[in-house]
Amino acid sequence: MGEDRMEKDPFKRMFGSLEELVDQIRGVLECPVTIEDVNHRLLAYSTHDDQTDTARIATIISRKVPEKVINRLWKERVIPQLMQSGEPLRIPKIKEIGLGNRVAISIRNHNEVLGYIWAVEEESALTENKLKLLKLAAQSARTELLKLNAQKKKRVEGYQDFFWELLTGHFQDHKKIKERFEDLNIKPPSPFAVLAFQFKEEITPKIEQKIIYLITTSQKINITFYAAMENEFIILAAPPEPALSEKIFIEFIQFFIDQMKTRFNIRHISGATGTIYDRYEKVESSYQEALKVLRLKEQFTEEIQHVYSYQQLGIFRYLEVILEKKRKEPYEHPAIEKLIKYDTEHRTNLLATLEAFIDHDSNVSDTAKKLHVHMNTLNYRLKRITDIGKVDLKNTNTKLSLYLELKIRRMEKKSPHL
Structure with missing residues (x-):
């Protein structure tokens, strides 16, 4: 031409x-x-x-x-x-x-x-x-x-129905679930995990397009299904290689949060992954685990801000169970009761100091920086805590029990109907 x-x-x-x-x-x-x-x-x-x-x-x-x-x-x-x-x-x-x-x-x-x-x-x-x-x-x-x-829209709608059935435990037979994958001409992921992202506001169609763009182009994990519901975006994914650990999912979550902010100026996203499983009837379990991580991250913003997986929760996994037991068998740690009473009467903050000290693994320097006080001031407070609460802050069992009591107390305030 x-x-x-x-x-x-x-x-x-x-x-x-x-x-x-x-x-x-x-x-x-x-x-x-x-x-x-x-x-x-x-x-x-x-x-x-x-x-x-x-x-x-x-x-x-x-x-x-x-x-x-x-x-x-x-x-x-x-x-x-x-x-x-x-x-x-x-x-x-x-x-x-x-x-x-x-x-x-x-x-x-x-x-x-x-x-x-x-x-x-x-x-x-x-x-x-x-x-x-x-x-x-x-x-x-x-x-x-x-x-x-x-x-494509018709296919996706059919896939999402199946995905929600998996997320809600509609199927409990591994073989039948695998057959359903084959009926839809989808390669079953194995192993897999459910990833959940929580946005500050409801996910609009425009935001959903940006999310789909990012998860589709990243190529870091193999995504089988995805779905949006209100302010939540859920993914069923497999690692690129079966031998890879949950680290690949954690890295993807960090990448997703960072790139949504960098590319699309969408902020305040929290992400988590459930446990990796190879039995398809465990999709619901992985999903519920991811939701639990998100729920606890919202309650304990400082303590577990860098936690992205159910496994990383550690002892926080059991706080809801302990709280439920405590409600059935009411109990308040004597040291905590004494410190609360002292703080109220003298307008001090010894209980908050104790929690910060235990949070920072009994490191005086780190705790002082966190509380913005001189180390001498902190040492004085710790002596008062020991005297008033009658506690041994060098005893691991004592500190662990206080740590759990303090976290459960905070959880109870934030979730009174849990």
Whole structure:
């Protein structure tokens, strides 16, 4: 096609598939082309010569854009620009990730991004006329992607029904659950865990799209199902390799919280993972464990702020059980009663000092910094605590019992109906 010749619209016709459309775009623009969905999964690609770059080859082989490429394009503000505009965007070569010169454009339905077209600029840059043709190609691709999205929505709705049945313990037979996976043509995850994220506000469709984008493009864990409910987002996932421990899930939770803030300015997210299991009837157990971690993190913001898994909870796992027993058999630790009485009468804070001291593993320096007092002041308070409460702060059993009593007391105040 001549450099300055502009056809009316070479894409204004029916295409039998995205493959036909991508070949037409390749013929019109005279360069290799790919079409991706909004989460950077490869939908169709054209032919290319032997000199094409490694990023394109890796995308075609794995059927999705490599995570390192996506992360770099975010860092270079490429993807945010594509999300905000429907105009073609020229991307210079990024040698470190194997990306050659590109021109990209978002495929849009009004303000919603459905996907992207990427054109590789090989020997020469696309002319202004070809950039206009690329815009026409994006309009044509819109129709095809809307069809695909409608089909995908039906599948996802069917998957989510099954996911909620697993989360609520509807199935209790491992074999039957496995058969259901096979009926839906889904590879059963093994081992697996349920991850739960709690947002400050209700998850809107717009926020859900951003969440799905992030979990789909991260490629750190294998996600089988996901679902949103009010301010909660739940994932059923498997590690990339069966031998990997829960560490991979914890790293994903930290990554998710950080990137939701960095990329989308969505803050105040709490995340947790339940235990890893290989029996599918344990999905509900893993889910409830993740919820318990979130619930306790909300109650004990300082003590377990860096806890992300049920296993990491340690003794906090048993606080609810101990609290329930205490309600049936009321008991108050004598030392705590004495300190409460003394604090009330003398307007002191010896009980808070005791809790901080035990929280910091009896480290005087760390406790003093936490309380913003001089170490001499702290030592004086500790002597008063010992004298008034009649406790031995060098005795491990004594400190452990006080620690549990103090945490249960705080839990009872925050959850009076637990």
